[in-house]
Amino acid sequence: MSERELFIAGDADDLAREAAVRFLDAAQKSIAERGRCAVALSGGSTPKRLYRLLAQPPYLYAVEWSKVFMFFADERFVPHDDPDSTMLLARETLFDHVPLPPANLFPMPTVGLAPEQAAAEYAATLAEFFAAPLPRFDLILLGMGPDGHTASLFPGFPDYPGSVAAVHGSPKPPPTRLTLTLDAINQAERILFLVTGADKAETLRAVFADPAPTADSLPAARIKAAGTAWLVDPEAGSALI
Numbered sequence: 001m002s003e004r005e006l007f008i009a010g011d012a013d014d015l016a017r018e019a020a021v022r023f024l025d026a027a028q029k030s031i032a033e034r035g036r037c038a039v040a041l042s043g044g045s046t047p048k049r050l051y052r053l054l055a056q057p058p059y060l061y062a063v064e065w066s067k068v069f070m071f072f073a074d075e076r077f078v079p080h081d082d083p084d085s086t087m088l089l090a091r092e093t094l095f096d097h098v099p100l101p102p103a104n105l106f107p108m109p110t111v112g113l114a115p116e117q118a119a120a121e122y123a124a125t126l127a128e129f130f131a132a133p134l135p136r137f138d139l140i141l142l143g144m145g146p147d148g149h150t151a152s153l154f155p156g157f158p159d160y161p162g163s164v165a166a167v168h169g170s171p172k173p174p175p176t177r178l179t180l181t182l183d184a185i186n187q188a189e190r191i192l193f194l195v196t197g198a199d200k201a202e203t204l205r206a207v208f209a210d211p212a213p214t215a216d217s218l219p220a221a222r223i224k225a226a227g228t229a230w231l232v233d234p235e236a237g238s239a240l241i
């Protein structure tokens with residue numbers, strides 16, 4: 001077994017509460033140390049409970065939202081009002097309900113330019129914000145699909161250079177996406193994986209049985225930033241215990 005940190009929650013609500021507590025802790029520590037907290041969000045179904053919880057007391061008042069900067073770990077290449085858009089999901093569940101200054105929000109561009117141009121544009125935005133070729137996020141929230149994908153890094157993904165990549169032919173719709181690269185994700189200070197559902201149990205077991213991941217490992221197993229914690233519900237964790 002690897003030394004990945006594992007927290008098996010009582011249920012999906014308990015998982016969201018644990019994630020919210022850790023989000024607040026990361027925000028407070030990063031703001032105390034660096035004056036800001038740069039976060040990258042994921043989409044899919046799992047993080048919705050967390051986003052809704054962060055928009056309620058005590059988190060609504062405890063997080064210093066004016067010092068939080070919101071980016072995206074991946075995005076579907078659709079307009080931001082499309083039902084598949086992660087920006088739409090995050091706006092409806094979180095951004096519309098917390099005092100996050102509009103200037104602190106950095107959605108991935110998805111309209112009016114080709115995916116490769118959009119990836120290059122977002123990479124330039126990150127390079128300017130972090131004053132470095134690769135971003136060092138204070139916190140990245142990730143999910144994992146039943147196939148082991150995370151962000152929009154799917155099994156067999158190529159060795160994407162730089163910090164942001166355009167993805168074509170994604171096995172999970174929609175087919176075109178933008179994603180942080182493995183190098184960009186692995187630079188993060190802290191990573192929280194949120195994983196729920198019995199359909200991910202065997203995949204999660206495979207991740208935890210892979211202590212020294214290689215290029216052939218599942219994408220989620222290749223996330224090896226030092227501060228990585230896995231928060232899972234009992235169904236997703238059922239093959240681990």
Ligand SMILES: O=C1O[C@H](COP(=O)(O)O)[C@@H](O)[C@H](O)[C@H]1O
Binds near residue numbers: 042149150151
């Ligand atoms: O398509 C995506 O899927 C993953 C996993 O989503 P989930 O619904 O199984 O939690 C998500 O992390 C990623 O951001 C998203 O684009």
